[in-house]
Amino acid sequence: MITSGTTTVRLTAKGAATRLRIVEGAAAEIRERGAATTTLDDIRARTATSKSQIFHYFPGGKDELLLAVAALEAERILEDQQPHLDDLGRLDTWQAWRDWRDAVVRRYERQGVNCPLGVLMTELGRRTPASQQLTGQLLAQWQSALRDGVRCMQGSGRMDPALDADRTAAALIAAVQGGVTVLMATGSIAHLEAALDTTLELLGRFDAE
Amino acid sequence: MITSGTTTVRLTAKGAATRLRIVEGAAAEIRERGAATTTLDDIRARTATSKSQIFHYFPGGKDELLLAVAALEAERILEDQQPHLDDLGRLDTWQAWRDWRDAVVRRYERQGVNCPLGVLMTELGRRTPASQQLTGQLLAQWQSALRDGVRCMQGSGRMDPALDADRTAAALIAAVQGGVTVLMATGSIAHLEAALDTTLELLGRFDAE
Numbered sequence: 001m002i003t004s005g006t007t008t009v010r011l012t013a014k015g016a017a018t019r020l021r022i023v024e025g026a027a028a029e030i031r032e033r034g035a036a037t038t039t040l041d042d043i044r045a046r047t048a049t050s051k052s053q054i055f056h057y058f059p060g061g062k063d064e065l066l067l068a069v070a071a072l073e074a075e076r077i078l079e080d081q082q083p084h085l086d087d088l089g090r091l092d093t094w095q096a097w098r099d100w101r102d103a104v105v106r107r108y109e110r111q112g113v114n115c116p117l118g119v120l121m122t123e124l125g126r127r128t129p130a131s132q133q134l135t136g137q138l139l140a141q142w143q144s145a146l147r148d149g150v151r152c153m154q155g156s157g158r159m160d161p162a163l164d165a166d167r168t169a170a171a172l173i174a175a176v177q178g179g180v181t182v183l184m185a186t187g188s189i190a191h192l193e194a195a196l197d198t199t200l201e202l203l204g205r206f207d208a209e
Numbered sequence: 210m211i212t213s214g215t216t217t218v219r220l221t222a223k224g225a226a227t228r229l230r231i232v233e234g235a236a237a238e239i240r241e242r243g244a245a246t247t248t249l250d251d252i253r254a255r256t257a258t259s260k261s262q263i264f265h266y267f268p269g270g271k272d273e274l275l276l277a278v279a280a281l282e283a284e285r286i287l288e289d290q291q292p293h294l295d296d297l298g299r300l301d302t303w304q305a306w307r308d309w310r311d312a313v314v315r316r317y318e319r320q321g322v323n324c325p326l327g328v329l330m331t332e333l334g335r336r337t338p339a340s341q342q343l344t345g346q347l348l349a350q351w352q353s354a355l356r357d358g359v360r361c362m363q364g365s366g367r368m369d370p371a372l373d374a375d376r377t378a379a380a381l382i383a384a385v386q387g388g389v390t391v392l393m394a395t396g397s398i399a400h401l402e403a404a405l406d407t408t409l410e411l412l413g414r415f416d417a418e
Binding site: 113121122126127132135136139163167168170171173174175176177178179180181182184185186187190191192194195197198199201202203205 | 322330331335336341344345348372376377379380382383384385386387388389390391393394395396399400401403404406407408410411412414
């Protein structure tokens with residue numbers, strides 16, 4: 001069962017596969033052409049689907065499809081940080097944190113000034129309830145994985161147990177978001193690297209003492 | 210002499226005052242109505258100026274005026290952090306850094322999810338050379354003031370001299386930008402506070418040792 005915006009559609013395995021094909025095709029089309037100029041007809045042509053199929057899976061039309069694409073792009077943001085962020089508490093050594101830092105920097109270096117999720121959010125309206133819910137979920141999931149990592153490092157005596165793990169994770173999220181905001185405004189990745197490196201260096205001093 | 214975009218206009222004191230009145234009126238109108246829906250006629254009506262006056266000061270029309278409004282909003286961002294950021298190296302005690310932190314949080318609390326500069330940049334196109342130049346200047350000026358503060362604290366033995374002052378300043382800029390990005394997406398100021406508090410707490414540990 002997939003809940004997306006206001007509609008809930010119960011899908012067969014084949015139906016779910018078709019829906020995913022439409023969403024992935026739409027995501028590729030939007031990455032190439034932009035969200036504003038991509039039409040449902042473009043997406044139909046790319047995914048070889050009929051209008052009735054599109055409206056079967058996305059009764060709300062383009063906005064509902066864009067929201068599903070945004071959810072896919074949000075998942076990809078976390079996937080690009082795998083296996084560093086997962087349920088198994090993989091951020092359990094300094095090397096794991098450095099690998100995570102490198103995965104984040106690589107992702108945004110590759111992406112440059114084009115943020116597919118940002119483009120979709122702008123098109124959908126950043127302050128619509130659906131957009132805010134999606135952003136909130138992404139941030140909460142991301143922060144929770146980082147918090148688990150901080151707790152793990154605190155447990156093994158590598159990070160200071162006196163630190164609030166959740167606020168430390170929030171600060172790391174802000175470091176990434178701020179670095180990406182500057183990257184998108186200026187084209188330079190230096191702030192992202194400086195923010196992650198400085199925060200990790202300062203966190204690491206507890207261990208070095 | 211004021212250089213704005215492609216035009217350079219040499220102004221008398223009276224001319225500069227009229228130009229400033231137009232820019233401030235336009236800024237107020239745009240804060241109330243948004244950049245996209247504000248017309249030159251709205252700005253003329255609010256500032257009691259004629260069409261020929263507007264085009265005398267802004268030969269490039271609305272885009273040139275919007276850029277001047279964006280420059281004003283950029284100045285205000287730094288002004289709201291005064292007297293903490295100035296040429297006299299005022300970030301020279303932990304109390305000064307806490308006061309600066311409070312000034313930043315207050316500014317964005319007051320502003321909420323509406324960033325006047327962000328709105329203007331979106332309207333002007335974030336990647337136009339003029340927008341990028343303006344953003345680059347604002348960030349460089351801001352970072353330079355924070356770097357001076359870090360150096361001052363390093364000089365008095367309160368922050369670790371081993372830290373790269375410029376990258377530490379870049380990390381603080383990213384903390385602010387990231388916190389504001391999350392604030393605009395979710396309406397919560399918690400990430401901004403967590404980012405500034407965590408970074409300052411970690412920086413302060415050197416002094417406490």
